[in-house]
Amino acid sequence: MRAVSFESVGFSYPGSRQDKSSKQVFEGLTLTLVPGKVYVMSGPNGCGKSTFAKLMTGMLKPDSGRILIGENDMVWMGLSDIGKHVGLVMQNPSRQLIMQKPVDEIAFGLIHRGMQKDEAANVAKAALRDYKLTEIADTPTQKLSKGEQVRLAMASVAVLEPDWLLLDESLSCLDGASRSKVLDKVARLVRHGGGALIISHSKDLAYELGAIRILIERGGVSVVV
Amino acid sequence: MSVLVLSGIKFAYSGSNRKVLDGVDLSIEKGEAVLISGPSGGGKTTLCLVAATIIPTRVQGDFSGMAELMGQGTRKLGPSGASEYVGYVMQEPEFSMIMPTVEDEIAFGLENRGREPAEVAVAVEGVMTRLGMEGLAGRDPRRLSSGEKQLVAMASAVVHKPQLVILDEALSGLDDDKRALALAELDAMRQGGAALLIAEHAGTGRQAPFLSARRYVLQDGRLAEEVSG
Numbered sequence A: 001m002r003a004v005s006f007e008s009v010g011f012s013y014p015g016s017r018q019d020k021s022s023k024q025v026f027e028g029l030t031l032t033l034v035p036g037k038v039y040v041m042s043g044p045n046g047c048g049k050s051t052f053a054k055l056m057t058g059m060l061k062p063d064s065g066r067i068l069i070g071e072n073d074m075v076w077m078g079l080s081d082i083g084k085h086v087g088l089v090m091q092n093p094s095r096q097l098i099m100q101k102p103v104d105e106i107a108f109g110l111i112h113r114g115m116q117k118d119e120a121a122n123v124a125k126a127a128l129r130d131y132k133l134t135e136i137a138d139t140p141t142q143k144l145s146k147g148e149q150v151r152l153a154m155a156s157v158a159v160l161e162p163d164w165l166l167l168d169e170s171l172s173c174l175d176g177a178s179r180s181k182v183l184d185k186v187a188r189l190v191r192h193g194g195g196a197l198i199i200s201h202s203k204d205l206a207y208e209l210g211a212i213r214i215l216i217e218r219g220g221v222s223v224v225v
Numbered sequence B: 001m002s003v004l005v006l007s008g009i010k011f012a013y014s015g016s017n018r019k020v021l022d023g024v025d026l027s028i029e030k031g032e033a034v035l036i037s038g039p040s041g042g043g044k045t046t047l048c049l050v051a052a053t054i055i056p057t058r059v060q061g062d063f064s065g066m067a068e069l070m071g072q073g074t075r076k077l078g079p080s081g082a083s084e085y086v087g088y089v090m091q092e093p094e095f096s097m098i099m100p101t102v103e104d105e106i107a108f109g110l111e112n113r114g115r116e117p118a119e120v121a122v123a124v125e126g127v128m129t130r131l132g133m134e135g136l137a138g139r140d141p142r143r144l145s146s147g148e149k150q151l152v153a154m155a156s157a158v159v160h161k162p163q164l165v166i167l168d169e170a171l172s173g174l175d176d177d178k179r180a181l182a183l184a185e186l187d188a189m190r191q192g193g194a195a196l197l198i199a200e201h202a203g204t205g206r207q208a209p210f211l212s213a214r215r216y217v218l219q220d221g222r223l224a225e226e227v228s229g
């Protein structure tokens, strides 16, 4: 399992037609996430937590500096290659759900990776049961409730068994039972040498999980163990 | 007169035979806060849609029961009639944003309701200051962080001083400072006579306006009142 290193990363959102000013989020950000650990990231609204998660999954590219998975610079890796190492449950999960049927959503990544359709469907059905989604197996993914979408996104990412699991405010959308389920999954991943980054406004979470805290302030990052 | 009265509400989304709401009774008076929690998929958002009159007028399904807002049947009132009385912060606020800047987005509802430009400007500036979002005025509302979008949605929902404010998980994504400002705004509205309907997962704090809130759990299509302990 590999570490993920941000080396002097700079990132700005470019301006748009309505709002021409570009929006700088990071400058010279250097940080290494070591596998076998859980990190809890927090900081004020707009400080860059979701941007960090998207950089770490290759959805956004740094303007300067580089991000390494192990020894490999992410710029030279394809998204599906990065996907073997890093999986993200987004803050607005409806954006990451692309299929109509929940079971197809989970199977999609597996088939893309070369698994036979039948086998992928079986794995997907088991994952639906695992995340208590069998009742909504016939509901279109875009119509699911927010918590159901989070669980479906989680299931779709988890079956791909990435080394790193990134959860962007996912826990606050879940009820007690599914929250425990997801935290169980995180604990198991970490025991097997993987790592997790959980973005949350909760003050108690890092303590509850014995995690390393990462605080992002506007313009700077500090790590608190 | 109650602000909202729901009686015997049943609802199944079209294409599904599961009654997401299966006999919901709830009335909310002026100045009252009601907090709804319950399992994910339990129907909190569906209940908010009924209170905002979007169900049954805009969402297809099998609806029965009686819903009244400010003494008027919601089927007749419709979403545009109801919008005078209701401010609704949706769980996924980004889908409701249409204007090029945050300032315009918040002003839009007021202008739409025929308020004078001078009055609009004062109201928009006031709510942005109280929610600590002055810095966002010229930004594109679709290109913000999730918490920033929630704030814009909240400002748009309260700026016309509605009689009923509906919040669907609208606080969980805010940082501590923003959350405190949002709660202060909501409690001031409640003290001014507004009713609050708030859907949140369990664990929502004990500060105002939750301190005096009636609490319910929505499960298996029905509301059960939580006895405070």
Ligand SMILES: Nc1ncnc2c1ncn2[C@@H]1O[C@H](COP(=O)(O)OP(=O)(O)OP(=O)(O)O)[C@@H](O)[C@H]1O
Pocket (backbone or CB within 6 Å): A136, A139, A143, A144, A145, A146, A147, A148, A173, B013, B014, B016, B020, B038, B039, B040, B041, B042, B043, B044, B045, B046, B047, B091
């Ligand atoms: N348009 C729709 N068509 C079919 N089923 C739907 C539709 N919208 C919602 N549902 C289903 O209705 C149930 C209740 O959904 P709702 O969004 O009200 O739940 P919720 O309590 O708000 O959940 P959460 O805590 O996850 O936000 C869910 O199982 C959901 O999948």
Ligand SMILES: Nc1ncnc2c1ncn2[C@@H]1O[C@H](COP(=O)(O)OP(=O)(O)OP(=O)(O)O)[C@@H](O)[C@H]1O
Pocket (backbone or CB within 6 Å): A013, A014, A023, A025, A043, A044, A045, A046, A047, A048, A049, A050, A051, A052, A091, B142, B143, B144, B145, B146, B147, B148, B173
């Ligand atoms: N698509 C975009 N275009 C331009 N600016 C953006 C875009 N998305 C986010 N931003 C800005 O970049 C900064 C970082 O946003 P980000 O979404 O990473 O914050 P966050 O820490 O996740 O906040 P939250 O707690 O509200 O989710 C914010 O100032 C935001 O306004």
Ligand SMILES: [Mg+2]
Pocket (backbone or CB within 6 Å): A049, A050, A051, A091, A168, B145, B146, B147
């Ligand atoms: Mg975010």
Ligand SMILES: [Mg+2]
Pocket (backbone or CB within 6 Å): A145, A146, A147, B044, B045, B046, B091, B168
């Ligand atoms: Mg909901």
